[in-house]
Amino acid sequence: MNQKIRTAVVVAMASVSMLLTGCVSTQSDSEQQTSIRVAPVSPDYKLEITLAKLNEILASVELTPEQRARFHYDRGVIYDRVGLRILSRIDFHQALKLQPNLADAYNFLGIYYTQESEFESAYEAFDAVLELSPDYDYAYLNRGISLYYGERMELAVSDMNAFYDRDPSDGYRVLWLYLAEREIDEQAAQLKLAENRQNLQANVWSTALVDFYLGKKTKEEVFNLAKEGLKHPNEYAERLCEAYFYMAKIAQKRGDNAEAANYFRLALATNIYDFVEHRYARLELAKTNEALNMATN
Numbered sequence: 001m002n003q004k005i006r007t008a009v010v011v012a013m014a015s016v017s018m019l020l021t022g023c024v025s026t027q028s029d030s031e032q033q034t035s036i037r038v039a040p041v042s043p044d045y046k047l048e049i050t051l052a053k054l055n056e057i058l059a060s061v062e063l064t065p066e067q068r069a070r071f072h073y074d075r076g077v078i079y080d081r082v083g084l085r086i087l088s089r090i091d092f093h094q095a096l097k098l099q100p101n102l103a104d105a106y107n108f109l110g111i112y113y114t115q116e117s118e119f120e121s122a123y124e125a126f127d128a129v130l131e132l133s134p135d136y137d138y139a140y141l142n143r144g145i146s147l148y149y150g151e152r153m154e155l156a157v158s159d160m161n162a163f164y165d166r167d168p169s170d171g172y173r174v175l176w177l178y179l180a181e182r183e184i185d186e187q188a189a190q191l192k193l194a195e196n197r198q199n200l201q202a203n204v205w206s207t208a209l210v211d212f213y214l215g216k217k218t219k220e221e222v223f224n225l226a227k228e229g230l231k232h233p234n235e236y237a238e239r240l241c242e243a244y245f246y247m248a249k250i251a252q253k254r255g256d257n258a259e260a261a262n263y264f265r266l267a268l269a270t271n272i273y274d275f276v277e278h279r280y281a282r283l284e285l286a287k288t289n290e291a292l293n294m295a296t297n
Contacts, residue, residue, distance in 0.1 A: 041234045041271050051078055069099035076108065083273040085112060103132040103139075111142055115283055119150035137166045141176065145276070148180050149283065156180040168199040171206025172276075175246060178213065182253070190214075205229075205239055209246050219247065234272070241270040245277035245284075252288060257295070261288045 054075040057063075063071065076091030089112050092105040110125030126143035129136050144159030160177040167173060174196045181189035194214060200207040208225045211217040217225075226239040248263035267281040 041237050047078060047082065051075065054078070065098045069095040069097075069102060072098070073102060073105055076105070080108065081274050083271065085115075088112075101132055103129045103136055106132070107136070107139055107142060110139075110146065111279060114142070114146040114149060115279060117149070117283070119146055122146040122150075137163055140166075141173075141276075144176065144180065145280065148183075149280070153180060153183045157184065164196070168196065169201065171200050171204060171210045174200065174210055175206075175213065179249060206242075209242065213246070213250065222247075237270045238272050238275065241267050241272040241275055241281075242277050244270075245281055248281070248284065248288075252284070257288045257291045261285060261292065264288060 054071055058068065058071055058075070072091045072095040076088045076095065079085070079088035079091060089109065092108050095102055095105045096109075106125045106128040110122045110129065113119070113122035113125060123143065123146060126139050126146065129139040130143075133139070140159045140163040144156045144163060147153075147156035147159060157177070157180045160173075160180045164170075164173040164177045174193065177196070178189050178193045181192060193210070197207075197210055197214060200210060205225065208217055208222055212219070212222050222243055223240075226243060227236060230236055244263040244267035248260040248267065251257075251263065252260035264281045264285040267277055268285070270278065272278045
């Protein structure tokens with residue numbers, strides 16, 4: 001599994017191509033704000049073909065309950081990847097009716113509950129994941145995020161620590177642990193961030209984001225690095241989605257809600273629906289807009 005923090009295991013299907021196409025360019029408007037134009041990525045036609053095949057199978061083929069549950073789950077994952085969250089949610093519920101021990105489906109539902117600020121339901125879903133699969137480490141991340149947005153910071157830090165401990169070389173785990181810890185003690189969190197940076201490889205994209213948080217890299221340097229070492233067509237947009245989100249969180253923390261809102265919008269514009277950063281950019285944007293409205297009233 002690569003170091004991008006996705007929120008679920010990608011379904012391995014030979015008939016699916018997850019390559020996305022896009023075109024992105026950057027332009028500096030001022031010293032304080034970098035405006036970046038994004039042409040949103042679009043799903044490959046093979047993804048639509050796979051959805052059509054799954055629809056046909058579910059409608060016309062005689063399946064065991066376990067097989068039908070798996071096809072509902074597989075279709076739900078594809079719906080999720082193209083941003084059709086309501087259809088995805090319906091499929092995951094249907095899969096659980098047929099196979100109640102499907103941990104992956106609970107994981108997705110917990111994410112959706114978090115996005116809708118239904119935190120108690122989210123906690124129950126992630127608890128179910130960990131009861132069914134105690135080694136499901138991304139459930140610690142996702143429950144930690146839910147606790148973070150539910151403003152239960154001590155518990156959020158506990159889950160983020162559990163997630164971090166499973167792979168201290170992952171820069172995204174370092175960042176999410178820091179985001180939770182700084183809500184309790186910002187100075188201590190910054191020291192811990194610098195300490196955890198020592199476990200990261202120098203030439204990894206996620207490390208550049210950590211270095212930005214530590215003040216070792218500028219925005220321009222981060223955006224330039226986002227274009228280096230790309231291995232597939234949509235990786236640039238993926239990196240921009242992440243950069244926008246984490247830059248927005250810094251702007252938000254220092255009280256620059258206008259800049260934060262701009263970056264959250266840019267994260268959403270990438271259409272990388274299954275990245276953690278895209279999932280929660282909308283929730284963050286709503287909070288930021290609320291803060292802006294309160295400041296102007």
